[in-house]
Amino acid sequence: MNIDEFTYxxxxxxxxxxxxxxxxxxxxxEAEDTLQEVFLKLWTIRQGLHAYKxxxxxxxxxxxxxxxxxxxxxxxxxxxxxxxxxxxxxxETPYKKVELQDSVSIMNAIFDELPQQQKxxxxxxxxxxxxxxxxxxxxxxxINNIRVxxxxxxxxxxxxxxxIQKYEDD
Amino acid sequence: MKMIDIEALVEKYDAGETTLEExxxxxxxxxxEKVPAHLEVYAAQFRMFAQxxxxxxxxxxxxxxxxxxxxxxxxxxxxxxxxxxxxxxxxMRIAAGISLVLLGFVAGKWYEQTNLADDAGISTVTTASTxxxxxxxxxxxxxxxxxxxxxxxxxxxxxxxxxxxxxxELVQLLINTMNFDPNINVRIAASEALFQFNDDPMVxxxxxxxxxxxxxxxxxxxxxxxxxxxxxxRAVDTMRKLLQSExxxxxxxxxxxxxxxxxx
Numbered sequence: 001m002n003i004d005e006f007t008y009x010x011x012x013x014x015x016x017x018x019x020x021x022x023x024x025x026x027x028x029x030e031a032e033d034t035l036q037e038v039f040l041k042l043w044t045i046r047q048g049l050h051a052y053k054x055x056x057x058x059x060x061x062x063x064x065x066x067x068x069x070x071x072x073x074x075x076x077x078x079x080x081x082x083x084x085x086x087x088x089x090x091x092e093t094p095y096k097k098v099e100l101q102d103s104v105s106i107m108n109a110i111f112d113e114l115p116q117q118q119k120x121x122x123x124x125x126x127x128x129x130x131x132x133x134x135x136x137x138x139x140x141x142x143i144n145n146i147r148v149x150x151x152x153x154x155x156x157x158x159x160x161x162x163x164i165q166k167y168e169d170d
Numbered sequence: 171m172k173m174i175d176i177e178a179l180v181e182k183y184d185a186g187e188t189t190l191e192e193x194x195x196x197x198x199x200x201x202x203e204k205v206p207a208h209l210e211v212y213a214a215q216f217r218m219f220a221q222x223x224x225x226x227x228x229x230x231x232x233x234x235x236x237x238x239x240x241x242x243x244x245x246x247x248x249x250x251x252x253x254x255x256x257x258x259x260x261x262m263r264i265a266a267g268i269s270l271v272l273l274g275f276v277a278g279k280w281y282e283q284t285n286l287a288d289d290a291g292i293s294t295v296t297t298a299s300t301x302x303x304x305x306x307x308x309x310x311x312x313x314x315x316x317x318x319x320x321x322x323x324x325x326x327x328x329x330x331x332x333x334x335x336x337x338x339e340l341v342q343l344l345i346n347t348m349n350f351d352p353n354i355n356v357r358i359a360a361s362e363a364l365f366q367f368n369d370d371p372m373v374x375x376x377x378x379x380x381x382x383x384x385x386x387x388x389x390x391x392x393x394x395x396x397x398x399x400x401x402x403x404r405a406v407d408t409m410r411k412l413l414q415s416e417x418x419x420x421x422x423x424x425x426x427x428x429x430x431x432x433x434x
Contacts, residue, residue, distance in 0.1 A: 018227035103214040126219045151186030
């Protein structure tokens with residue numbers, strides 16, 4: 001596989017990979033780092049890419065794994081994420097309040113707080129529009145399992161959203 | 171789309187049972203401005219998903235360009251070696267090793283030769299450096315003025331013993347030490363050292379003469395032994411004198427008799 005073929009087959013997935021990484025890592029810079037890492041990995045195994053049914057699914061899988069590794073090492077290094085500190089501190093700045101009044105922003109905050117697996121599945125399904133079979137390929141989970149996780153995620157999101165709204169109405 | 175359909179779809183959606191097409195329908199429905207309040211939670215979700223879908227990686231440098239660069243650095247870092255090249259490389263290494271060894275030999279030979287030429291009059295020093303030799307001589311020379319200890323001098327003499335050859339100056343020093351050193355042990359050591367160089371006629375003569383001077387039985391015995399070994403007939407007269415002397419111990423006399431018997 002030469003550069004042209006690689007560009008044609010792998011590069012179109014670029015934005016999808018980026019969105020996945022950003023959803024998981026919640027940082028644009030880290031997501032772009034991940035993207036480059038994944039492309040480099042794909043490039044080194046380019047001779048074997050023909051053997052895969054879907055290069056995109058493979059790339060998504062690799063991105064997911066790289067992200068999980070990064071999250072793991074972040075946890076081990078006890079890196080203090082300034083972004084999270086702000087979200088977790090019960091105090092809301094006026095700026096934050098204004099931001100949260102927008103329903104989409106509220107939803108964004110809720111989504112970011114979901115457990116990693118729920119977030120991943122929900123992202124793959126609702127943002128990228130993957131079928132269950134494709135999600136199965138990427139995550140290695142069974143379809144039934146995926147369904148359960150997805151439904152749990154949707155209910156969780158709904159519940160949290162309604163809670164916040166009720167709090168705001170009071 | 172009818173309200174009932176949406177309600178039913180939303181329920182299915184929560185259960186995770188909607189198909190992709192149905193989710194598309196929902197997305198389309200919620201993209202409109204006005205939705206009933208109780209469906210706002212879904213509207214927010216689908217708007218968020220739509221927003222996320224729009225996100226894209228910032229335009230970095232062309233990825234193809236980036237990969238080409240990666241390849242280029244790799245090619246520089248590890249050029250593919252031809253088998254022939256590998257052989258030549260190894261050959262060069264081995265040749266360098268062999269030539270180093272040869273150079274060592276040649277240098278050694280050359281050094282030896284120049285040394286011989288330089289010190290034609292003086293014997294070659296093989297086990298002690300010239301510096302050490304000088305030091306030894308100095309120590310031996312100071313035997314008279316007590317500035318060196320007996321053990322220092324014995325050590326110096328022992329070092330001389332390790333030499334294979336000695337120059338005249340050194341032999342003379344040893345002879346002086348053997349005859350006049352205040353310490354008996356140093357004298358014995360010196361005589362033993364001299365015995366090594368018994369090819370030298372001067373040494374032989376010195377041993378013969380020394381027996382006349384020596385008063386101590388220990389060194390007398392050593393000297394007689396040596397002279398017997400050297401088959402030095404010149405010493406017979408001295409031994410006879412020893413026999414007649416009254417100061418000489420019986421042991422020495424017996425030894426001298428034995429010597430006379432062997433030598434004459």
